[in-house]
Amino acid sequence: MVLPIGLQAQQPSSKQWFKDKDLTLTGVYYYPEHWDESQWNRDFKKMHELGFEFTHFAEFAWAQLEPSEGKYDFAWLDRAVALAAKHDLKVVLCTSTATPPVWLSRKYPEILLRQEDGTVLDHGARQHASFASPLYRELSYKMIERLAEHYGNDARVIGWQLDNEPAVQFDYNPKAEMAFRDFLRNKYDNSIKALNDAWGTSFWSEVYTTFDEITLPKTRQMFMNHHQILDYRRFAAGVTNDFLNEQSLLIKKYAKNQWVTTNYIPNYDEGHIGGSKELDFVSYTRYMVYGDNEGIGRRGYRVGNPLRIAFANDFFRPIQGTYGVMELQPGQVNWGSINPQPLPGAVRLWLWSVFAGGSDFVCTYRYRQPLYGTEQYHYGIVGTDGVTVTPGGREYQEFISEVKMLRKEFSPRDKKPKDYVDRTTAILFNHENAWSIDRQKQNATWSTMGHIEKYYRTLKSFGAPVDFITEEKDFSQYPVLIAPAYQLADKDLVERWTNYVQNGGNLVLTCRTAQKDRFGRLFAAPFGSLINNLTGNSMDFYDLLLPKDPGVVEMAGKKYTWNTWGEILIPGKDSQVWATYAQEFYDGKPAVTFRKLGKGTITYIGVDSTDGSLEADILKKLYTTLNIPVMDLPYGVTMEYRNGFAIVLNYSDEPYEFTLPTGAKVLIGSAVIPTAGVLVYKI
Template sequence: MRDKMNNVQIGVDYYPEHWDESMWEADISLMKETGVKVVRVGEFAWSRLEPAEAVYDFAWLDRSLDLMARYGLQVVIGTPTATPPRWLTTAYPDVLPVFADGRTFHPGVRHHRCYNSRSLRLFGARITAELARRYAGHPAVIGWQTDNEFGMLDCHCDACNEAFRAWVRAKYDSLAALNAAWGTVVWSGEYGTWEELTVPYGGSPHQNPSLLLDYQRFQWDAVVSFQQEQIDLIRQYCPEHFITHNFHSYPQRLDQYAVGAALDVASFDYYPNTSPLKQETTPYSGALSLDVTRGIKRRNFWIMEQLSGSPGCWMPMWRTPHPGMIRAYVWQAIARGADTVVHFRWRSAVAGAEQFWHGLIDHSNVPGRRFAEFAGLCGEVNELSERLKGSVLQHEVAILHSHEQKVALDIQPQAEGFDYYENIKLVHRSLTKLGIGCDVIHAGEPLDGYKLVIAPSLYVLDEPLAAQLEAFAAAGGTLLLTPRTGVKNPDNLCVMSPLPGLLSRAAGVTVAEYDPVGRETHALVDGEGRTYACSQWCDLLTPDTAEPVAWYGDDFFAGIPAVTANRFGAGQVYYFGTFAEESYWTALLARLAGEQELQRFAGLPDGVQATVRRGPGGRFLFLLNLNRVTQTVTLPAGYRRALGGGEVPAGELALAPFGVEILELPE
């Protein structure tokens, strides 16, 4: 059944335990009639599945899944370990995480579980095994979601303390090696016995940065280990089912690449901001989130929760989705590699904290405008499903992304306003506006097939990654580096060599001095005399073999090179000593696109995005107007509409607010 994870289809999240059983068949019948293909269930239902220790009640889930099978719906079951029941946390309080200040994370919300708790591991594995055994052969079940929205808990409980000590000891072997790697001589922090080593109690951000980075790495490994126990059990009993996890809320400290490694497919919970005030940024930050998700496995993905109505729980309610927004943002997800899009949720909850995180059907239980839009969307996706199956995105540009860089930069903020992920957003937004497709991949992944690689702030840099990037440029690729590259080694210690450290030879430049200018705005002047704004950081560059292409225009460093380009082997390396405004990136990337003949759809107005999926069913150009106003694009040739058929002539094509066009491209 793993092939079913590649179907292009629409689904819903449904909680049969929340509704009177008399409602189930009407709901499931309407799902079928509307064109829904897949349903996620169970991820928060532990107390109903196991109401007391070792007392299981699957009868209600049996009946609901049997109904779904009768109506031809496919089911993904979520393991319920994100919400341990009260009998478990009462009898086994080691399940509950402990904050840095000693307070306990009590039940009542969710995610109140320590990944290293022996009791959680025991009972979590037990409920996972019981579910997997029972539903291995159920005709509706096709896959599993592990837990729900893993995140960093920063737990300081006794189990984490013991596990962290063991993790560090396994990594460094001796106290001498540990003290050297972490530089513990500073502030008399040297360890004399292993018992002195603890998690970073107190939560101060000014503790040893090497300790803090390794503590993050330790937590990543704990999540991976916790999830792997579930994966092993599911694969034991359900070898034909696929396994996914629903990542959420980028940027994340959690290492999604490590958590995603053992999954069959990655998933994302996608809630584009509905506010008109966010209209300029939401389409682009959303596009980045989707590209990040595709990069977790470097293949197509699922959306496990998609915007269905006004969100509200963790914050005051947002605006209700504008007409066409639900449909447009689903097509945006599909255009960027989502195969299945599952909507949260079928009906708005009448109880609990998320009562006002609205579903497709409101509390009235009367389907309205949003549901009608959803029904039309289901019809469109089902119309194109077979033709889109197996289609993928193929790009010539990659942005390197690393949770390790983000965490290290968060531990020691470099300047006011310096934000690793926001700087990635700016570059990705420039590419998207230029109509240039881009992959966002884990730093260190193979770079075959890319012409242009952008490597933002490789603050923690090791020799293998530096060698890989050198080889990429030497073989003919274009590499773009940004400030704070090569500052630290993997132990989070500063490198005693001129920056950009291990990449100085490839960049052909050294940093003579730097100025953390923060939120101040300074002038950047290019070779044509055009002036742009720059901020956050100013490296004062001394070219060696590189050529300056932009200079600072003010302050004591006026006239000093700010951006350089270096021929390196058959390729070239750009070094940015500062963070330039978007228009500078747009101008530079447009020039590079022309020089390297990058595939692109030029001339996109603000808020309009273009992507191409190609596969056995053909090549499809997605044009999406993610605005509340009509926008016009210019088609270089005539095309045929994939949705509904009909010809679209060359020339101007008007896209209505939240309008979508899917055009067939010639092979």
């Protein structure tokens, strides 16, 4: 079901939804349908007393909103909205499409999602319906339109969340296969020859004579055509994006001064985040403690990965200039491999981490710990008795009171020190590079996201503001632009990179860049030729080593190990060699080069180091060369600015003493920041 263009509505900009003076708003999920109605008033009253400013309804309530096909019941939700408003709580509504009711699943089984192995998902969980099913969409849109018509002009409702954690479905429903063929017909202008050329089907006798012969690719089948899989992933991401776009347009047909978003899981390489242009802005969910020790030190698993929230902030914020966090862990969860208690102070630390990146709101999942269902052991703001505030609930209360105190001190959001702004850096990201590389990694130890994170980790140690950007963005606003492992490229992109450098930009390219065209095909030229004129180099060859016997790269007398990917470069006459290989038969050959071009510079890093220490030292040398001032924060400590405030966060396993600038006014914390501690100051 495609909505007519006439449904497209002009909505206020994101700056009109949220005000600088509020800094950030804090909310909490609530499920009225889970609790006896006699308890609602008590619960909303307590929410307000704890300081929450909005609540969140109807995420999984389709069965209550439409008990039978075409029969709607909003009376219970009306009462919940009215009680929330009585206690000064605004409401975010959800479209409930993640949980179709049983009447829909039984009457229309063709809407059920089918996995690659043939398993058909069934009622009894969630996300079991196919986004590619026209019938499922039609039934969803009928319900959503009635909901939007009922609440679209309700001033108590401030916004809408679409679905819940909508992911890219790798769906083998027959309707998905038909839609995939239509996608291909449209992409290749109904020319099967163009498709065969793009997919290289002359290889292994894969040639198609009609689009009707094409099936969804069996990704688990060894050596399945990776060009076909690339297009399938584009199609699958597009189906999710279209489903969200169409929901958004329906709501905007009725909504008055209400925003529309959805809560993505930050699976950056799935390819759908940022693809639904009808959303007013994007938001994400984030859980930090769930059994994996990605933190620092023996008890790091109680605090979490120091960059997990920062990375999400820097990825989501640039998409539309604002973002929120729709789900943030309030305590133990139920779905991890092991579900430990967070370290005291960790929940507050996460809240401040979200705030530091520039969020406009943060919402926690959930208010009450459930007594039944899959999430019985998932902590809430209050416990199983419905009244006792949990440790995480107290930390939310503390954060809310601190934000209210800061509202007396705020400045415009873009007020930031010059040295901080001067080190602003962009990382150019395209999920399709990960798709292409990961089908042909060439080395089992290669990690595309791990490669990117080596650069990101160093930038955060610099105290640098970072934006993850797409090719849609203007490169020129960034002093430094890093494009890690940017495998899929074309002449237009290389020309944009070249113009960026010649006009004064400083570009960093890394190994595996521009090796293939946008269809995933190699160029009929030596490896790397597309960027030779830009980098000033040519590539002699590339090498891959065993992880148990890594190679060595040397720079300025220091040695670094590597094994996943290394390009042996032939530098041009105006290229400076910054690092060379050692030990191998190409001992002494260049691995890293630097070149001035026009008003800017181009740094090419042809190797992926084992631990990121080489990448860190290269960036330190580059920023020194460019006279860009940087900090030297240890891993686990980050700093950001917003609204005139500096926020310093300590995820490390020991106290950190931060050197305050002259004249700084400390508002929260102290210069000695304990583990899970926060320092907020104003200059």
